[in-house]
Amino acid sequence: MTDISSGESLSPCPSQGALAHTFRLDEAVEVLTRTPDTLDALLHGLSAPWLQADEGPDTWSPFNVLGHLVHGERTDWIPRLRILLTHGEARPFDTFDRFAMLRDPEGNSPSELLTTFRELRRANIATLNSFSLTTSDLDRAGRHPELGTVTLGQLLATWVAHDLSHIGQIVRVMAKRYRQDVGPWRAYLPLLDR
C-alpha cells in the first residue's frame, strides 16, 4: 500500500461539504505537532484571571483544559491506537475519564502542564510515526466502549479535531470574560454568547 505520509490524497474530492473523506495522515500530523506551540503562545505566563476563568458551574477553565489534554496524551489516543492495532474489534478501548484532571490535576502550575503536554505529545507523535501506517490501515476497525465500531482513521481524525475543539474552547472561555465589557459590540461577537 501507499504510505499515506507520501502525499497521496485519500480522496479525489477534497470539498468540505462532500461526504468524501479528506483525512490525510501527513496533514493531521501537521496540526498535532503544532498544538503544544499554540497552547504555549496563548497561555504561557498568562495571568490567573484568564487561566482560571470558566463559563459557570461545572464548566472548564483553560487550566482544566490543559489538564484534560495531558490526561488524553497519557490514556486516550496512543493507548487506543495500540489496542486497535493489536486486538482489532475484539477488545474495546478503555473508557476515557473526561474528568480525571478535575480530581487530580497533574503538575503544580499551568507552566508545568504545558511542558508535560509538549513532552507527551512529542513522544506520542514519534510513536505514531513508528507505526508506519498506510492508507489501508486507516480502515482497520476497533471498538469504542460507547460508540461501537470505529476505524483507525476516525480515531486519528478525532485526535486532531479534539485538539482544535479545545483550543476553540479556551479562546471562547477567555473571550466571555469580556461579554459585558464590549458593550454594544456584543452584537458583532457571537462567540460571546455561545
Next chain:
Amino acid sequence: MTDISSGESLSPCPSQGALAHTFRLDEAVEVLTRTPDTLDALLHGLSAPWLQADEGPDTWSPFNVLGHLVHGERTDWIPRLRILLTHGEARPFDTFDRFAMLRDPEGNSPSELLTTFRELRRANIATLNSFSLTTSDLDRAGRHPELGTVTLGQLLATWVAHDLSHIGQIVRVMAKRYRQDVGPWRAYLPLLDR
C-alpha cells in the same frame, strides 16, 4: 487617577456572570501581545488545505481571517482610539470594511501576512502604551457609525474579544475539515456542527 496598568482592579467583583466590568488594561494587553505568536504557532508553514479551507460559500478561510486581522490593525483599533481621544463623540469612527481583504489581500503568502500582522500589532501596542491611559479614560465616549455611543474601554475589550473570536473561527474552520472523517465521534465534538 490610578494608572490601570498598575494592577488595581476596575471591579470589586470579577465574577463572569455578573454585570460588573472585568476589563483591565494590563490583562487586555497580555492577550493582544500573544495573538501574533498564537497565530504563528497555529498557522505558520501549515499546508494549503488547512489554510484555504472554509465553511462554504461566502465564508472565510484561515488565510482570509489573517488578511482581516491585518486590515484591522491598519484601520480599526488604533485609528478609532485616536478619533475617540481627539474628537470624543463629535466625530464618528470611520466605517470598517470587513471584506477589504477579500478584494485586496495584503502580502503574497500566509507567511507574509503573519509577519505583517506581528509588526503592526507590535507598533499598535506601543502606541496604546504611549497614551498612558487611566481608569477614568476607559469611560470616555466615542461614536460608532452604527452602534452609536461607545466607550474607550468597550473598544479595547472588543479588540481583545475580536482576536479571540477569530482564533476560535480559525480552529473551527480547520476542525470542520474532519467533520465526516471523525465518524461517530462527531457526537462528542459539537464544534464540528457550529
